[in-house]
Structures are given as C-alpha cells and as structure tokens.
Amino acid sequence: MRRADLTRLIALTVIWSASFVFIRVLVPVFGPVWVATLRVLIAGVALVAWFAVIGVKGDVRQHWRAYLLIGVVNSGLPFLLFAYAALHLPASYLVILNAATPLFAALASAVWLSEPLTRMKLTGLFAGAAGVAFVSRAGPVEPDASFALAVAASLAAALCYALAGVWLKKKGHALRPVAIAGWSQLFAAFVLLPIAVPTTIPGPVTTLAIVNVSLLALLCSGAAYLLYCLHIADVGPTRATTVSSVAPPTSDLMFVRIVTRALTRSQSFRSMDCI
Numbered sequence: 001m002r003r004a005d006l007t008r009l010i011a012l013t014v015i016w017s018a019s020f021v022f023i024r025v026l027v028p029v030f031g032p033v034w035v036a037t038l039r040v041l042i043a044g045v046a047l048v049a050w051f052a053v054i055g056v057k058g059d060v061r062q063h064w065r066a067y068l069l070i071g072v073v074n075s076g077l078p079f080l081l082f083a084y085a086a087l088h089l090p091a092s093y094l095v096i097l098n099a100a101t102p103l104f105a106a107l108a109s110a111v112w113l114s115e116p117l118t119r120m121k122l123t124g125l126f127a128g129a130a131g132v133a134f135v136s137r138a139g140p141v142e143p144d145a146s147f148a149l150a151v152a153a154s155l156a157a158a159l160c161y162a163l164a165g166v167w168l169k170k171k172g173h174a175l176r177p178v179a180i181a182g183w184s185q186l187f188a189a190f191v192l193l194p195i196a197v198p199t200t201i202p203g204p205v206t207t208l209a210i211v212n213v214s215l216l217a218l219l220c221s222g223a224a225y226l227l228y229c230l231h232i233a234d235v236g237p238t239r240a241t242t243v244s245s246v247a248p249p250t251s252d253l254m255f256v257r258i259v260t261r262a263l264t265r266s267q268s269f270r271s272m273d274c275i
Contacts (some may be wrong), residue, residue: 042217047182071188074164104162
C-alpha cells in the first residue's frame with residue numbers, strides 16, 4: 001500500500017471511529033430518521049456548493065441514476081440503519097458490527113469482480129472481526145428483541161457499504177470520485193426528506209446538538225466520503241473497506257474519549273451510555 005493510501009486509511013479510521021459516538025448521542029435528540037437525513041443533507045449541500053466554487057462538474061444529467069443508487073446504498077440506507085441501531089446499542093457495538101463490512105465486500109467481490117476468495121483472505125477477515133470484538137471491550141447489553149433488531153440493522157448497514165464499494169469498482173469508472181461524494185449524498189437526502197418531514201424531533205435541539213450534527217455531516221460524511229471514494233478508486237473495495245476493521249482500536253484513543261466527554265456535557269446527553 002502506498003503512503004498516500006495508508007494516510008487516507010488512517011484518516012478515515014480516525015474520523016469514522018468518532019462518527020459512531022456522534023450518532024449515539026444525537027439519535028435521542030433528533031431521532032434516527034432526522035439524524036440520517038441531516039447528515040446527508042448538510043454534507044451534500046456543502047460539497048455541491050464547494051464544487052460550484054472550484055468548478056467540479058458532476059455531469060448530473062448523465063449520471064443522476066448512478067448518484068441516486070450510490071446515495072441510497074452507500075449513505076442514506078446504512079446511515080438510517082445505524083441510527084436506528086444506536087437507539088439500542090452503545091457505540092462500541094456499532095463499531096464491532098461495522099467490522100463485518102470487509103467480509104461482505106470480499107464475498108461480493110468474489111461474485112461480481114471475480115476476485116479470488118482465498119483461504120488466507122477469509123482467515124484474515126475472520127481474524128480481524130474477532131480482534132475487533134476483543135479490542136473494543138463492548139459492555140454488556142440485554143439480548144432482547146430490540147437488541148436482535150439493532151444487530152440485524154447494523155449488519156444490513158455493513159452489507160450496504162460493501163455492495164456500494166463493489167458496485168463503484170465495477171461500474172463507477174465514468175464517475176469522478178469527488179463528484180460521487182457530494183452528489184450521492186444530496187440524492188440520498190432527496191430520498192430521506194419525505195420520510196423525515198412527518199417525523200417528530202424529540203429534542204431538545206440545543207446549540208451543542210446543532211454543532212454535533214454539523215460535525216457529523218461535514219467531517220464524518222463530507223470530508224470522509226471524499227477520502228473514501230478516492231480510496232476505493234485506488235485500492236479496490238475489499239482493501240478499502242478494511243477501514244472498518246482498523247476503526248475499533250482507534251475508538252479507544254484519547255481523542256474519542258475527549259469527544260465523548262464534550263458531547264455528554266449537555267443535560268440531554270448525560271444519561272447516555274455512549275461507549
């Protein structure tokens with residue numbers, strides 16, 4: 001792996017480790033539908049506005065169907081599924097379950113990209129998933145029906161990420177990676193908005209909550225998806241999705257603990273078990 005690829009991988013690891021904490025603390029305030037919607041809407045609007053300033057053309061009229069498909073599968077649906085799961089699972093469990101993404105990507109790549117699914121690759125992927133569970137040190141939860149549904153939603157979200165990555169590698173050659181990051185999220189917002197509008201926001205929507213959802217959107221979706229689309233184009237979907245296996249160790253780093261403490265200062269966040 002080149003130095004630039006490794007740098008992107010580390011940056012994505014750091015950013016997406018923090019994203020699960022943001023989701024966990026924001027869902028009780030905005031609800032899962034609005035968290036997912038605001039995440040793609042703010043990120044999509046910001047990126048497309050930036051494209052207009054710097055002159056990046058996305059050829060939307062020609063590629064809107066591709067942007068719509070990628071937006072739903074790679075952003076809208078998995079964000080919504082993880083936001084729902086965050087109602088019942090701490091952030092560490094979300095990270096663990098997200099680590100299924102490389103395994104799903106390897107299986108999908110074997111089917112649609114004819115990439116060999118070797119015994120060594122499978123062993124490495126399963127070992128990585130086991131290591132994720134060990135280093136994340138997830139706390140105990142009650143294995144009831146809500147827990148089972150949250151786990152299923154998280155695994156479905158991981159599958160979405162894997163399928164989107166494989167699709168991009170197989171059919172996304174005509175799309176500019178930078179344009180994908182912005183337009184796909186904006187199209188995802190168009191799909192989610194009609195679902196979100198009739199949904200009530202539990203609140204209270206404080207200044208801290210607005211700052212947090214802005215960071216989730218602009219950093220964990222806007223900036224991160226720019227890096228991720230470039231990463232898939234360079235190294236392929238299976239290797240790109242290994243970011244989800246690297247994320248759990250960094251979720252224990254001091255920066256995530258600082259983020260957690262900052263987010264939980266608000267009265268509405270104090271009772272939450274974020275980690």
